[in-house]
Amino acid sequence: xxxxxxxxxxxxxxxxxxxxxxxxxxxxxxxxxxxxxxxxxxxxxxxxxxxxxxxxxxxxxxxxxxxxxxxxxxxxxxxxxxxxxxxxxxxxxxxxxxxxxxxxxxxxxxxxxxxxxxxxxxxxxxxxxxxxxxxxxxxxxxxxxxxxxxxxxxxxxxxxxxxxxxxxxxxxxxxxxxxxxxxxxxxxxxx
Numbered sequence: 001x002x003x004x005x006x007x008x009x010x011x012x013x014x015x016x017x018x019x020x021x022x023x024x025x026x027x028x029x030x031x032x033x034x035x036x037x038x039x040x041x042x043x044x045x046x047x048x049x050x051x052x053x054x055x056x057x058x059x060x061x062x063x064x065x066x067x068x069x070x071x072x073x074x075x076x077x078x079x080x081x082x083x084x085x086x087x088x089x090x091x092x093x094x095x096x097x098x099x100x101x102x103x104x105x106x107x108x109x110x111x112x113x114x115x116x117x118x119x120x121x122x123x124x125x126x127x128x129x130x131x132x133x134x135x136x137x138x139x140x141x142x143x144x145x146x147x148x149x150x151x152x153x154x155x156x157x158x159x160x161x162x163x164x165x166x167x168x169x170x171x172x173x174x175x176x177x178x179x180x181x182x183x184x185x186x187x188x189x190x191x
Contacts, residue, residue: 012073012077015069015070015073015074016074016077018066018070019067019070019071019073019074022067022070035056038052038056039052106187106190109187110184110187110188113180113183113184114184116180117177117180117181117184120173120176120177120180121177123173124170124173124174124177127169127170127173128170131167131170
């Protein structure tokens with residue numbers, strides 16, 4: 001099968017080169033010289049006119065048959081190339097549609113992330129308000145600490161611990177928001 005394909009490729013190259021040569025100035029000159037010579041031979045009494053016409057007609061008929069075959073081979077090859085190009089164009093169109101869908105999905109994701117960031121910001125504001133209230137409560141408790149017994153001091157320590165823990169959570173949430181904003185910026189740049 002491989003040898004057959006190689007032979008076919010060689011024959012196609014020969015057909016292409018012959019077809020290319022037939023459409024050239026050199027071919028025009030060679031054919032003109034051939035016709036002039038063919039008609040000069042009977043005039044110079046070298047060959048009989050009827051014999052010359054028979055040979056010339058036969059040669060030209062064979063040449064026309066082979067040229068028709070070569071030209072049809074070229075047309076078929078061009079048609080195959082056009083079909084391949086059309087398939088490539090269809091594939092590219094499908095790829096473009098896929099990319100457009102991906103872009104739409106990314107845009108939707110960015111919108112969702114933006115909404116999530118807004119919600120997180122609202123949550124952080126609520127937490128900060130709660131921390132301020134707790135801080136005020138702690139200050140009040142600190143003012144009353146001198147009057148309270150030992151159990152009250154333990155409660156204050158627990159409240160302080162909770163405030164510290166809340167501050168750490170807020171810091172972690174702020175870091176997450178910053179990271180989400182960076183990701184949104186990167187997604188926008190990719191668009």
